[in-house]
């Protein structure tokens with residue numbers, strides 16, 4: 001999600017021209033003219049999403065802004081633990097999956113009712129689990145896997161694509177994504193980025 005620090009309106013929109021819809025669709029408009037248009041309507045000119053260098057002139061909307069800038073506030077619901085999402089946990093008892101870990105790829109949020117602590121857990125740290133938990137984990141890992149590499153022209157290298165397929169396939173089974181470069185200490189090939197091993201699959205049982 002974006003930071004409020006990236007919110008831009010009126011003169012903080014750093015562009016000479018913006019795109020603005022004054023009734024007939026979005027058209028390129030001088031920024032200062034667009035600001036005047038917004039102010040005449042008792043509102044401000046707001047950049048619709050954070051600027052990126054390659055995206056060109058910002059797209060803007062007319063909307064009221066009050067200072068100091070602040071986020072909308074909503075009541076935070078106490079989401080109940082779903083007891084069907086149990087698994088045999090590192091604590092030795094049954095804990096519950098409650099969401100995304102939001103830290104490293106593959107990490108899920110869990111709740112231990114015995115010690116009353118929230119923590120993050122990976123697939124490989126979970127023992128037996130309910131059928132509901134198995135599908136929770138499968139869905140989470142499918143959505144959480146990193147995307148494949150695309151070059152500046154939008155092209156995908158065949159070898160990169162094959163490696164991505166293999167790495168994400170293994171990730172869906174292990175739930176582990178190392179995210180660092182490594183090489184096989186036997187043959188010197190570059191390892192798929194999900195593993196922290198120092199041997200490739202072919203040489204995983206060979207003594208150096």
Ligand SMILES: [Zn+2]
Nearest residue numbers: 091095112114
């Ligand atoms: Zn526990």
Ligand SMILES: [Zn+2]
Nearest residue numbers: 184187200203
């Ligand atoms: Zn090897």
